[in-house]
Amino acid sequence: MANNYKYNHYKTVPEPAAKVNFKKKKPKLMAVVDEDGCTGCQVCVPFCPVDCIEPVPNEKYGIPIAPVQVRFDECIGCQICAKVCTKLTWDAIRMIKTEEFEEIYDITLSG
Ligand code: SF4
Ligand code: SF4
Numbered sequence: 001m002a003n004n005y006k007y008n009h010y011k012t013v014p015e016p017a018a019k020v021n022f023k024k025k026k027p028k029l030m031a032v033v034d035e036d037g038c039t040g041c042q043v044c045v046p047f048c049p050v051d052c053i054e055p056v057p058n059e060k061y062g063i064p065i066a067p068v069q070v071r072f073d074e075c076i077g078c079q080i081c082a083k084v085c086t087k088l089t090w091d092a093i094r095m096i097k098t099e100e101f102e103e104i105y106d107i108t109l110s111g
Contacts, residue, residue, distance in 0.1 A: 013087050014047070014080050026111030027077030030101040031070045037092035038067035044081040044093065050074050053081060067092075072101075073110055 035056060045053045045068065052074035056066045070081075070093075082093040102108055 010088075013084055024111070026098055026109050027075065028098055029077035029079065029095040030072060030098050030109070031075050031077065031079070031081050032094050032096050032101065033068055033070060034092045034094065035067040035069070037090055038085075039090055039092075040065040040067050041089055042068060043089050044068065044084045047080050047084045049078060049080065050076055072105075072107065 031053075033053075040055065042053075042055070045051075052071040053068050054071065056069045058066055060066065077095070077098070079095050082095050085091060085093045096104070098109065
C-alpha cells in the first residue's frame with residue numbers, strides 16, 4: 001500500500017494494533033478531543049487499539065455529525081488517535097499528562 005502514490009499520505013500513520021490491549025495500570029497520558037475542532041469524521045475511531053473513541057451523544061450538540069469523545073477509563077494513552085488526526089484530518093486530539101487531566105476535569109482514573 002505504501003508504494004502506491006495514492007496512499008502516500010498514510011505513510012506516517014501507525015498501523016492499527018494487531019492485538020487488543022486492555023488497561024492494566026493508569027496511563028501517563030490521556031487523549032482529549034477538542035470537540036470544537038473535531039469534524040466527527042471518525043477517521044481516528046478504527047485506529048484505537050482498545051476501541052474507546054465514540055461519537056458524542058447527538059443530544060449534546062443537536063447536529064447531524066457529532067464530534068467524537070474518548071472513554072477515559074479505557075484509554076491507554078497510546079497516542080495513535082492524536083497522530084492519526086494530525087496526519088490525516090484536523091489535529092483535534094491533545095495528549096495531556098494524566099495528572100493534569102485528572103486535575104482539570106476533576107476525575108480520578110482507575111488503574
Ligand atoms: S480524526 Fe480527528 S477530526 Fe476526525 S473524528 Fe477523530 S478527532 Fe475528530
Ligand atoms: S490514546 Fe487514543 S488511540 Fe490510544 S487508547 Fe487512547 S483514545 Fe485510543
